[in-house]
Amino acid sequence: MPTRIIPVIMCGGAGSRLWPVSRDTMPKQFISLFGRESTFQRAMALLADEKVFASAIVITNTEYRFTVQEQLLAIGATAQIVLEPTRRDSAAAVAVATELALARDPDAIVGVFAADHVVQDGSQFVETCRQAAAVAAQGRIVTIGIAPTHPASSYGYIRLGDDIGDGAREVAAFVEKPDEARATQYLLDGYLWNSGNFIFDAATMRNELEAFEPEVLHPVVEAVARAKTDLDFVLLDLAAFGQAKKISIDYAVMERTKKAAVVSGKFGWSDVGAWSAVWDLSDKDADGNVVEGRGYVLDGSNNLVRSEDALVAVIGLDDIAVISTRDAVLVAPKAKADKVKEMVALITANGESEAGAHREIQRPWGKYLSVDMGSRYQVKRITVKPGGVLSLQKHYHRAEHWVVVRGTAEVTRNGEIIVVHETESIYLPIGCVHRMANPGKIPLELIEVQVGSYLGEDDIVRIEDVYSRV
Incomplete structure (x- = not known):
């Protein structure tokens, strides 16, 4: 591998799929879902191999800046913390990462990783990144695909193209989230899940942004050039950054470029997109129950019970999730856990502050x-x-x-x-x-x-x- 990967952690999102624990004021990437460390801290730990990774860049917003700083300090990690003054979607964030990486090294290889995903085999993850970086150094934008374990309708898929060597394939097409029947066919046809993590040659990404979305790239270049250091943070220029087109990197580049490649990651990946995924990844008792906090289950199996404060007792129920915080309680069959986002939208529409804010x-x-x-x-x-x-x-x-x-x-x-x-x-x-x-x-x-x-x-x-x- 010609150069170390400059890892970029995307850490500004505020998802609601793990409500009521995850909310705008403290989203899931900063929450300890498995053990003591948050998924953000776990992601940073994966990037600790200095033979493979250079010092990290964390892209977040002003609201989360001190949480990022505190969580890095707690695990003894360091990173360049870059603050987006307004939210402009992932294409602008990738453009920022590209500019910062090129300022370090004109031959930079960049890895963009989510802060709220979980990897089970860290050494295999590092090896996959090393493999992807070797392909990226040939002028490629390499996405990490995941072999599906079931016909999920909540993920995008990747149709594989020709073999290009080094364990990589061309991307024939990115496919939007399918229904269950189509997802089943995708499994039979050898499609991969799109994990949303990718590694690329920075110069190639800059050229593709210039070709496809100059309305993203040009304002970002100016925002980085006019950025200021505030305490330990790099604050992008608001006037320039606010002019960047709001579009995802998938639509901006990944689905349009002819330079996309894919390597298969076999490291046990989850985007932890629902409470059912938390149950899947957690240690269980003899009856398949997962209990965190002050919870008890009697005559029930395969339940997820999580309580921050109140005592929660579950009797005679199977396959449900009960999530209790200081000010809100969620009860749902695990099979319906993907409906939580819809419920949060309903609660928000009725003006309930608990939809987005913790006490x-x-x-x-x-x-x-x-x-x-x-x-x-x-x-x-x-x-x-x-x-x-x-x-x-x-x-x-x-x-x-x-x-x-x-x-x-x-x-x-x-x-x-x-x-x-x-x-x-x-x-x-x-x-x-x-x-x-x-x-x-x-x-x-x-x-x-x-x-x-x-x-x-x-x-x-x-x-x-x-x-x-x-």
Whole structure:
């Protein structure tokens, strides 16, 4: 292989197929679905072989930037974190990756991988990437196909063309998601699933984008040239990036290029596209049940029970999924798990905030959980990590009362610095300029009681912020 692969992790999506655990405020790539690590962290771990992979690029958005940073730190990984200022679909993201890679090396080979997929055989995955890179170095765009295990109607398929050597085939056609009967025929005809992961010669991809979608490439080139470094992030220029055409890389290039090739990946792949897939990939008890959290099953088999908080008891049921979070519960036959996205659309249409937002919200300084809310009050449980600092801010419509239950808070109130210890409290009247920091070595935990005529998060006037959110 002439050069190491520059791996690019696409990490900006906000899927709803694993609702209510996955939501816009914390999508599935950042959730620990199997063991302690998220699928994003597992994806990064796959790319740790420095003989095969160069340092990674993670493409995400401003909303998830601190989650990406924190999850990388937790596993001791590093990456160039690139922020899209607005969502323009995957073609623009691939164009960004191509420009950044070419800036490193004019002969760059790039691998684009999803942050929310699961690979079971890591060494075989690396070997497949090595094989694909050798083909890509010949001026090819190589997609990784997966041998189907069943006639899935939720995946796109690849029809194989001529053998081009090195274990690769030309792509005769990309085929959209079929019905079950057609998918069954595809299996008999030797089609592969399209995993959406691909490896390409960067110069070739740039030329194809220029030929097929200059309305994607040219704004991206400008956005990268005018990008700024903000803290540890690369922020693409909004004015330029916002002009990029919104189109997927499949439609923009993959289905039009004559340079597409495919290698077959036999490393145990799943896009974890439904709760049924989570059950498939999880360890099961003697009755085939998967239980995470405070769950119990009696006289039932092949169930998936997952609870973040409440006690969940299932009696006399088979093949169902029960997913319980602090504020929402999903109950469905596993065979109907692909309908979750439709249910979320229905919930969204009825204006339910739980469709996209969790009660626990992550922030760069820690997190907060909404415990109770009324017409003129809200109670939050706030956790500030050691060294964390909230913005210097004020509110026009609410007063706040902070009660420290663990650790020590350093509070700035109208220029005065006050140290608040466990069991102590402090009052912040409407309009006062205030800030809180955790100077200690353990997490700071406190209860915040807000009282006022308006309690929305947009009643925060930030004056200074160490996380550049002003």
